[in-house]
Amino acid sequence: MKHLRTVGDVMTRSVISVGKGAPFKDIVEAMRQSQVSALPVLSADERVAGVVSEADLLLNAQDMDETRAVTAGQLMTEPAVTVSKDATIASAARLMAHGHLKRLPVVDEDGVLIGIVSRGDLLKTYLRPDADIAAELREMITAHFAPAGAPLVHVYVSDGIVRLEGSVPDPRLQDMLVRVARTVPGVVDVIPLPDAAMSA
CATH class of the missing domain: 3.10.580.10 (CBS-domain)
Structure with missing residues (x-):
């Protein structure tokens, strides 16, 4: 890829x-x-x-x-x-x-x-397939945020727009995830985790 x-x-x-x-x-x-x-x-x-x-x-x-x-x-x-x-x-x-x-x-x-x-x-x-964008972002999340290999959040991409689902224990982690997602070439926008998902 x-x-x-x-x-x-x-x-x-x-x-x-x-x-x-x-x-x-x-x-x-x-x-x-x-x-x-x-x-x-x-x-x-x-x-x-x-x-x-x-x-x-x-x-x-x-x-x-x-x-x-x-x-x-x-x-x-x-x-x-x-x-x-x-x-x-x-x-x-x-x-x-x-x-x-x-x-x-x-x-x-x-x-x-x-x-x-x-x-x-x-x-x-911005012509990259959504599947390529999602795969790269999952690799980055696994490498940076889940050393054990377990997915921290689920990643979905449609028309270059990233949607994150799951839960994180710290609001600061939410901001980091959004920043990382925006660095992936082809990403048009990022829909962050809902506030309810940011709980301990």
Whole structure:
């Protein structure tokens, strides 16, 4: 069972990019062929130097004339906002939301481009079957809360919504269970144990 937890689990490894010296028309053609609205711009050593977007092209197209050569290095937004393949899906989503970005270049520890992750890629986690989500959560509960192997609560999942049933002796344990459930990729919401189930 594949657990989709990190950017590396969902990213696209085949990435269209351009060098800093790529001319305007080549950038437009690369975007058209790959059907994307932005491209990573790479330096000579394959590190991500910046990102050039349709907006960058349109803004500069108004001021262009035939005597001036315009390249990706001149048009790009820098520094590029990038993400590690080991980053969590949640942290990548926050980074995109904060920067109003549709996609992020994925880099290794040296800053070399190894993939691209889009909003759509991050949403793949919500396509996980309910049975997979329930199985992973049961494993986590057994490992963390029931060392003897006995189930602490029963887990049911429908359309990504987790429902917990059973009883716990401490309200603090209820909060911990909910937090753990929310970390499972694909979980949309968590319905906690009813108050009556939290008794000694």
